Amino acid sequence: MAYPTAPADFRPDTHLLQDKTILVTGAGDGIGRAAALAYAAHGATVILLGRTESKLEQVYDEIEAAGGPRPALVALDLASAQEDNVLTLAQGLAGEFPHLDGLLHNASILGERRPIESAGYLAWQEVMQVNVNAQFLLTRHLLPLLQAAPAASIVFTSSGVGRKGRAYWGAYAVSKFATEGLMQVLADELENTSSVRVNSLNPGATNTAMRRSAYPGEKPTDNPAPADIMAAYLYLMSDASRGITGQAFNAR
Numbered sequence: 001m002a003y004p005t006a007p008a009d010f011r012p013d014t015h016l017l018q019d020k021t022i023l024v025t026g027a028g029d030g031i032g033r034a035a036a037l038a039y040a041a042h043g044a045t046v047i048l049l050g051r052t053e054s055k056l057e058q059v060y061d062e063i064e065a066a067g068g069p070r071p072a073l074v075a076l077d078l079a080s081a082q083e084d085n086v087l088t089l090a091q092g093l094a095g096e097f098p099h100l101d102g103l104l105h106n107a108s109i110l111g112e113r114r115p116i117e118s119a120g121y122l123a124w125q126e127v128m129q130v131n132v133n134a135q136f137l138l139t140r141h142l143l144p145l146l147q148a149a150p151a152a153s154i155v156f157t158s159s160g161v162g163r164k165g166r167a168y169w170g171a172y173a174v175s176k177f178a179t180e181g182l183m184q185v186l187a188d189e190l191e192n193t194s195s196v197r198v199n200s201l202n203p204g205a206t207n208t209a210m211r212r213s214a215y216p217g218e219k220p221t222d223n224p225a226p227a228d229i230m231a232a233y234l235y236l237m238s239d240a241s242r243g244i245t246g247q248a249f250n251a252r
């Protein structure tokens, strides 16, 4: 099946995301870090959410040093986040920002890679908590702030194994199927009732800590760096993708 990507003639200028506020989960490392830097470089105020505060602070400093809009920093461990933590976060953001223009669900964990017949329940639950339940909670409680924007964009991060199952990818693959399902259900609910668009995006093989741990035998530099796959991430957050909803994108 062919999945859409950013149009070949998409050329983001530096003001592409001017005046937009975008929350990125897992913004301290890997693809989330690159997305946060790219959004800020294109004018967005970025809300950096992640579990390791020191990494978020580094991204914050990089954005400030590059002259980008001052970001916001939210230290939250999605593995332990409960509904009241997310409610408090949503209330705090509503006090600080009139609306939210973008939400990039990027944080995920790989979990165990082993056959279902020997998978551990605790490890299974942790993957579901971080990769699915936390996304639901954030989406559920940030929707009012997203609805307050003229045309907000929610992007869920998928994977090849969330579109076709593969042996030994266990909870991670199942969590990505769930992510695609959440995207489709929400997109269908909002299509005719809201200006919020909802899509999924599969980055494809990218040189990050997650990829290196999933494929230890691979030469890391055979895969693109996160900064090199940002076109679709920018496109889906920009007004160029207004009206596009319910679609499963590939970054490349």
Ligand code: NDP
Pocket (backbone or CB within 6 Å): 025, 026, 027, 028, 029, 030, 031, 032, 049, 050, 051, 052, 055, 076, 077, 078, 079, 080, 105, 106, 107, 108, 109, 130, 157, 158, 159, 160, 202, 203, 204, 205, 206, 207, 208, 209, 210, 211
């Ligand atoms: P990384 O492991 O490199 O980065 C993941 C980020 O998510 C890190 O910043 C990490 O925080 C954060 N995170 C993990 N767990 C939590 C948590 N409990 N609470 C808050 N933040 C958390 O992964 P990638 O950058 O490679 O992956 C980004 C997305 O892309 C994921 O959804 C992944 O499934 C998807 N993907 C990646 C591919 C690839 O080849 N890289 C291929 C297909 C899909 P910390 O820095 O503290 O660890």
